[in-house]
């Protein structure tokens with residue numbers, strides 16, 4: 001087994017501010033960035049705050065920015081860096097820092113709660129749901145999400161624009177709206193909920209200009225932009241410009257008391 005000393009710069013601080021701190025730390029074959037952060041924590045900075053859980057790329061809690069790129073620390077191998085490169089680890093930039101590498105991701109839970117849940121079809125028991133395999137596979141891709149929020153962190157709509165957060169759900173939750181809107185058994189429209197309209201009006205779909213940055217950082221390789229956001233935009237626009245839908249809306253408006 002070979003080992004070497006790597007140079008690390010880790011952001012230390014809290015809500016009042018902070019700075020990068022330098023460390024020289026041993027690296028062994030096969031290690032990932034989270035191993036090195038843990039070695040720093042055990043030997044040089046016992047109070048270094050870091051959130052992690054599974055160390056297997058499945059819990060989504062070790063998200064951070066490594067050399068400026070949003071990544072999972074437990075899935076970033078040290079072998080992808082040159083041995084003489086200084087590796088900088090900073091907290092997710094789009095969310096407020098609590099301490100060191102730990103951020104407050106409440107924004108995401110708030111946005112999750114704003115997406116109305118699946119509406120079961122009336123008169124069909126849960127065990128009797130039947131779907132085409134193609135529909136199952138579409139949802140399954142979106143359901144691979146581990147809620148690491150790297151896509152939310154990287155999206156420029158909120159990354160540098162705190163003021164957009166109120167009106168924009170972010171790629172992860174627009175993907176959830178898309179999943180439900182494409183779900184063949186979702187009975188939201190029968191209950192008066194128009195998911196396409198809410199995508200535009202309440203979840204800020206129009207802010208997304210399909211740059212695909214969210215897709216590039218997703219550790220589950222979900223094609224967020226191509227398979228969720230662009231189809232959702234197409235569905236929402238189709239509906240808006242479909243002459244029959246337009247006529248129907250006018251008639252409904254006229255009939256309204």
Ligand code: SF4
Pocket residue numbers: 154155156157170171207208209210211212213214215225229
């Ligand atoms: S594709 Fe849309 S949601 Fe994804 S990063 Fe770009 S603007 Fe944000």
Ligand code: SF4
Pocket residue numbers: 144145146147148149150151152172214217218219220221222224
């Ligand atoms: S869509 Fe991908 S990047 Fe976004 S939260 Fe889910 S797993 Fe993470």
Ligand code: FES
Pocket residue numbers: 052053054055056057058059060061062063072073074075
């Ligand atoms: S520790 Fe669970 S995803 Fe990294």
